[in-house]
Amino acid sequence: MSFRKFTTLLSCLLLPISITVGCTIVLKKQVDAYSVNEGRNFNYLCGIDQFSRVFEPVTGMNEEKHVGIFYFLWHGESGVTTHNITQLLKEDPDALFNVKGSSKSPLNAFHYWDEPLFGYYRSDDKWVIARHCELLSQAGIDFIVFDTTNGFIYEKSYTALLEVFSEYQERGWNVPKIAFYTNSMSIRTMNQLYDKLYSKGLYKDLWYCPDGERPLIIGALNAEHDKKIYNNPSYNPPELTEEFLNFFDLRSTQWPFDPFIPDGFPWMEWLYPQPNHNGIMNVSLAQHPQLPFSNSYFNRNLNKGRGYDFDKKENIESESAKGLNAEYQWKTVHKNAKDVHTVFVTGWNEWIAQKLNLSGSVGFVDCFNEEFSRDIEPAKNGTYQDAFIIQLIQNIRKFKGLNDNFKAPDKATIDITGDVKQWDKIRNTYINISETETERNSLSVDSKYKYVQDKPRNIIKEVKITHDKNNAYIMIKCVDDIIKDSGENWMNVFIGTNDLKLQGWECYNYVIGRSVNGDKIAVNTLDEKGNATKVADARYTIKGNVMQIEVKLKDLGLKTKDKGFYFKVADGVENYKDIMDYYVTGESFPMGRLSYYYYFN
Template sequence: ADQVGPPRPDKVVAMFYFLWQGGRHASLYDISEILADPDRPWGPRGAFHFWGEPALGYYRTEDPYVIRKHAEMLSAAGVDVIVFDVTNGLTYDTVWQALCDEFIRLRGLGWNPPKIAFLAHSHSERVVQHLYEVLYKPGRYRQLWFRWQGKPLVMSSDRGLPDETAAFFTFRESWAWTKPNGWFGDGRHKWPWLDHYPQRFGWSINPDTPEQIAVCAAQHPISAIGRSFHDGKEPPLDARRPEAGWCFAEQWRRAHEVDPAVVFVTGWNEWIAQRFLKEANKAPSQLAGKPLAVGDTYFVDQYDAEFSRDIEPARNLPWDNYYWQLVAEIRRFKGARSLEPIRQAAITVDGRFDDWQAVAPEYRDWRGDPARRDFSGWGNNHYRDTSGRNDIVIAKAARCDQGIAFFAATADALQLPADGRFDDWMVLRLDADDDPTTGPLGCEICVRRRNDTPQAVVEYCRVLTDGIDLETPEGAFAVRSGMTPVERRVLGTVPLGVGERALEVVVPWSYLAAPAAESGDVPNVADRPKRVLFQWSDGIPPEDDWRAYMYSGDAAPLGRFRYVAIRRNDSKP
């Protein structure tokens, strides 16, 4: 809250969400692999090609684990509603039904997944009428409907619809670009999904009161407006930085200036585009800034890491950068709660946990989120992940005379590792020096159980950068993403209290202060860290990279998020 202000509950963030990866697809084509290997053929004309590999693999959208992970990531980011793309006249009924079924199940576990809406364009009257008949009129998934001005929202024109259908919805017509296209008019009841900077806003009652604005990560390869586009131009090839998010940042800057009620972000998970061949005397004339000759291959919406607009993390460039950029921008737009300092408490590490009952604050994680996946993807891919074991749901921290005490509780009885190895069992990772480059994924202290004993080993972990070019995007990303060698040094052992569904540990002050981690000295009160970022994980080896903490086992909190144990600004530890 100190950086972004208090929560603004009247602000809404919508995300363009794509359903067309659903269904079975025997063939798989990846543009990035084809461009890297001249001997690899293109898919047939009209075939869908991935621009790159998603971090979750070449998934089908019906995959329950993918749906669950999307719900978790989007909710954590602060997205309020996902808007399904049905602009091409298809409605993908089996796909959105699978998603809604899983969202309803998650609501039963206490989750708050985003609400849903639809964006129609081609044959919009037929598409909207169909959705009304199969979804809205029967009242299916009513808990998930996103309502605007008291009615379910549909982003479409109301032209040609029966009176009953037209009266049921709040309509906001949507398409790309607000000028010079005539569809936008004066902007009343118009919600664009894409626009050039500086974007124009749609309005409803007063033309001086912004209702909605679009924010995009990029536009199209055939217009050469990529992720690096800013200040009115696309940089030359050697100056492009798709991982830097320049276009996204510029568009968000405009959104913050306008400060509308709704920001509509394009987009989450488009990933694929159809292959076309250039025809004589027909557009387009170029692809990614290069001229097209008759017969050349081109793609309209997605092409490579630069000319794509997915915010969902990719396995390679631009990795997860856009997700965390999204998180930061939504915090600036919607505000955030103030951090509650941890309190002094007399904690005895005995595995009984009575002394934790009154301790606050309480940090929570989603119930039912450990990785359990078994589903087919595109091509011959089948994705299986059984790393989910213990479901961490509550964490706490408290100041005590010896150091900071940490507590974690699970939804069910703790499961011990089947192979007897405790390397990835209920691991506590700490960032006490506030430096994201010191340790893997920013955490320079690792606390894990010492075999099957009531003790935990405390390690100091330092990222090794020898031989890594920190000036390259790949090198800089590797250092802060757990993708480099790590030097580990045991600082000592501490008691570990383990119960049926919880565990506790006290990490001494001498281990928490960065200078002390090197020297072993007990720091003065003034030198003790003012805040410690922490994360519990299970089923994730501590040496794994960013993808594991986002998609494997269970991490509380998710991915690069951290709980914050902040000390009061006083003379006490």
Template sequence: MVQKARFKICLLGILCVAFFQVSAQHLISSSNADTWVAKDELGRAIDPANYKNIRKDKYAGIFYFIWQGAHGYDQHKGGAADGGIMPKTPGDTVSPYDITKLLKANPTGPKYGPIHAFHHWGEPYFGYYLADDEWVIRKHAQMLSDAGIDVIILDVTNAAIYLPQLTKIANTYMKMRAEGLSTPSISFIVNSAPKQTVNNLYEQIYKKGLFSNLWFMWKGKPLLLCPPEAVTPEIGNFFTTRHSWAWSKGQEWFADGKDKWPWLDHYPQSYGWHDTKDKAEQVAVSIAQHPMSNIGRSFHNGKQPEIFSTEKGLYFAEQWKRALEVDPEFVFITGWNEWVAMRFNDGASKTFLGKSIEKGETYFVDLYNAEFSRDAEPENGVTKDNYYYQLVDYVRKFKGSGKLPTYKTNASVTIDGKFEDWKKIPAVYKDDSGDTFHRKHPGWGRISEYVNTSGRNDIVESRITSDEQNVYFYVKTKDELTPGNSPDWMHLFIGVKGVGSAGWEGFQYVVNQKLLSNNRATLHSLKKDGKLGKAIAIKYRTSKNELELVIPKNKLGIAGNKFTLDFKWADNSPIDGNAMHWLDKGDTAPNARFAYRYIKE
């Protein structure tokens, strides 16, 4: 959102709270992502056993921003005539201005960019991207769907609706859905020039029926968050409207909470209601607030500590604690991909980072560094991908999750490269098709472009079975497998619960790090740092787009017929000790740090 110089209208990152109830149904991942397991870097577990069954009357939306690149790079230049991404000029040779890096280089006198220029609080894991980068749009849709996010709430709080970026996102989402993939739905949050902005959205999108399959429906109509003065009879008949802004207690706009949906609030957050005051319709959950209010990611128990624990998500957890107590219909999460804030020195703010400041001193309204930022999107820095998995965990605590089946019957297969016998195996695990999509798109300012061509073997299905002596694995790709001597080819990671050491990222073994012949591969043990340990030979076979292999149970430390095993396939993702590479290198099944779980009883 384009920040203005006055604190009273600070654009605090307005999370588009569009509840999304497509066809009156929840978002259900095409790959049953809510049954996947994971551990983040801090060792916090995501496990279906920890959650309730799916609750179909619960929804989660997240604030989503589409202004990256719409207002200039080295300097603020207003906006493009069509509201789209501004072309870069030969003079854009310095930005992105990364505040974290500027502070590291000069803590007492960081060399900020010009006044009003946009600054990044840190480096996104996917780079300093622009809002129309289709590769990033697809990654976001996949990650948010896997997390159980029903709707992205698009920030149009500064009157611009960014129609070209919105169109790119909507067209990408519709393509993904046509491919059988899941995406969130779409809604909007309006604040500045509300009548003009709402009319623009209505005339440009809703009245034309554009992207109607993506509209998030609430109480039978498309949801729109906007001030009440924008609601004409025509708008009121077409939309379900709610008023959304920051904070509740003592705020005139919030009144008694009826039809109010805060996107930011102090703990313990108040809730918005519609039918009766004792039935919560919505609660806000935020990762932090602002550097101006000195409420960062480490804020909890009523204070901002002097020593930060930025990576732990203490404020986020406290906000979720309140949300789970209130148990509303909808949780509005702030946020996902805000990343940038304008530099000011006009004296409109009297405080910054808990200290008094004067006119002429620099401040940033919404974001500053890792501590004072609100993105759950992974970062190349201290927060890494911890907030993403914390998001996944709490959304499942709120919405529930699917339950894992158990398998009792022993069933063998023959490792002969024919695969017909796999059709009878019931333990089937799906993966998204199409997520080997290549990237080639301009980056911010001086960054000419980002290129990622690591997508290679597109994994679509896995199976597993076992008998008295062995565990058997099967994997299928969309197209014919590349040769087995390709780098980082079709790794299989295995973690056996309750057996031996924890290994690396919960996996004690990896297969296919080295092929010995056309039908012999290696099973390596994995050390805690991700390095390879001892190896034994195992049998595998391939044909066209299918691969199967067998591992003796005793080589995995399994005794008897009852065991629990987590596994993951990865192609063209280096084993280099950085689990975040599963996000963007090659393809993994399941996505990112997630793993499938097989329970044999």
């Protein structure tokens, strides 16, 4: 063997980060994933749901791939009642299916299939909008499409949302952009949107422009198309003006029962596998080819619920909370990933449907109960909890996540009693998107409930982590001086060691902070019910708005040769043994079952 051949072979053996293609060695790029967008990113975000589905950190996102989601603005405008179908099915099904209606379940009234996690909120509730913005941004959603298909534009609600999203954008976060989907009286609706929003240049930085210049709008392509969609002889829309057509990137509506339109924008497909509309593909959580959805309460397999198995061609109730239906839909996307540039997901927060008299029987068209509905947003008492959020992020990262090599973290020994400036040289930083949290004081859609939530006592601004051969060091910086408290839910640092898995409580096998004594803070193991057992003490200091912790690696069962750990910092969560309350009360960085990862190497 020649020296040249020997050295080439040796290089191949010594480069585990390389990919060999034929005779060419292609090195995987090393990326400083912390520094992307000046640290305002979610690259190290990770998570696991109750079904052990995991999503891992990424080094970035493929900017040529986009994911959008259907978003609903009608809570408190179209829907102003809180009749709960799931509750009625348990307590008074006769009232629910009474076609004449009753006080418990009036005919033509909007009904919730169940109560959302954040309550029966109004769509202009900025406290809720902020959480939506954070969750959708963390998920990797590029754009949201407002449902204005019924001819209402919900100006009050979309304005409130744009105000909140623009605040996050001004702080440097890449938040989802916006577009509108019209259908009934489409041209009238699109002209209203142009007059009220687009012609005035309002919130221009939040317009979703797929071609880089013109904002997307979905609707009828011309007056004839519009009349055909609406099918009402009294409706005579004008033709779209040249000004309008030059201004917008107009895409045709694509209804699931209409013939295939190559350039259409699908919000749901009744066909499976889903067709590709010139690079755009839909993913929906459930489908109703035999309208209405409520028909499936009496004949389960008329429609396709959340747990529908496309191979067995039946609804499997035990798979509903896992989202088997959506998983099949995502498989179609991944199988055709080279030919798909945009995925549109239905949906985020529909929640309601009218109780209708359909030929003498009660019908709810677009949602009915947990199984036959299509919301990703968690329900307050739902069995799926946040599983659809985890599933969404997992599949978005599979579709457009980049998996280059992570640049190793900065390692250092920190004197936690010393100057906080020691941390300035550490780039291992996790910045909190929700650093300006406010209190909640808002009414439900029917004004019967008042939702009050205090501003978190300690709002986390950022977390830095580093380690040496013996210890891990954690720096928690808050917006204001840290308020101390003696409760078990004060400044808890949850840690899961090595691979993401269901260990301890909700994937965390340790928590630091259930008790303090002088300069010592307890290190506890967690059982599956969230009960803590003290195993050691760590050291901590507080100086103004900065808390520093020094914890021995061995007290976390870790060695420097290990993979690392994932973490969450939480303070003041009221029901701190309920993982879903980490979306609602107190401060949780990040929210719910989401975590951030710290790699040792």
